[in-house]
Amino acid sequence: MNDSESSTKARQTHDDFDFSDSDVTIQSSDGILFKLHRRNLEFGTGAFPPAEVFQTEGEITQLTEKADILAVMFQFVYPRRHPDLEDLVFELVIQVAEAVEKYEVFAAMNTCRLRLRHFITKHAAEVMGHFVRHNYSSMVDECVPHIARSPLIDVLELLPPECVLPWLLYQDAWKSVFKLARKYIKAKPMDGEGLCHHPMTICNRCRLILNVYVNELEETSSLPALHAALDGLTPVYPGDCLCKTCATRGCKYLPRIMELCRKGVQSIPPFSEFLKSGYQYRIPEMRANDYIN
Template identity: 35%
Template structure:
């Protein structure tokens, strides 16, 4: 039976169950259903050997049981392609929101090849979406991403916004880097405008603390 979701009017929107065109193996031994009712017929051995987040292949399951995951069918269809011996799909045209969702799902199920590829693709969005990437990088301890984001965000991101975002081992080096950046910025202003450096410093630098 298809699941139903309540819309803004209180009525039920029936979401039909759809079968993945890519993952519909006749000899599948596990069926996974996404949050938007896309079903994937898969092999437990692939889930075990190419991830760290799924149960071992010899785990006993009810053959009629459907495993429900909280991710969308679009995300899972890309995810599972990294768990079979085939050419990986391109992520070149993926936008930032689905890319971060995919990256978080890869972290959740410990699909390390996909984790690495998502990290590489996130770098192409650093200038356009630095805050979103920083939140992801801080949550999953991608230290290199945090390090590369610091020069982009330090000039206009106050430390108060980072207090609950960065863990201590990342917050301390970030704050030290920011202190160094502030010092260099003040020196640059002072050298450029020696007669009114204090006034300009107060307006352009200290006010950002």
């Protein structure tokens, strides 16, 4: 027995993939052997094995994935009941999903996509990155509501490079909504005699409070919470913070600002649009009656 054969014997072979009549031996990045059948790999995948991988009969082929990833993936290339991945943690599922896309294990792709959808709530950015990398645009927008209002850096750290610029442009679209609201407030003439809203003026106190309100909307950390605020389902601010005019008759500008923001949010296209080559988002302009109402 030569040194090469001795070394091969000493390596551990995966219990589920140790076929005595195998004609292909694959080694994971952590040193586990998989003794498989070339025929199953050829018929069960679209890009595996590439012609250059298996040049010599009996030669061990090194792959970059770890054994736990390959063990799941290879279950899909044999005529047996395929796993549903429901007992796997997210970190393993997404690595398996990347592997089956890399080697075009078609039987596993849909299972991985469906399973990843269950992790969107807690891992939206990572799942969205996977969907973007592999052109599942219809599923990208399912992830966005969970991270649309998340801190920019937290999201960018988890997105693939091709998502960075589209995400920045998408966030600029969000900023434009609140910028428009501030522009509306700023356009109101200043009232210096305490007659707020008469006929279309605004006092310093109301101007300050309304700007604070817009700032709080912009900093809202979740999309459902933002919608709730704009729909009047959550408190805006205490009545005693308002000027005397608003405290008696109600602030006439607040509902208009809420409606302006609500329409702005509704006008933002899905993130998948920003991923399209050459897409440009046009920031809404204020109309003349927005200034005077």
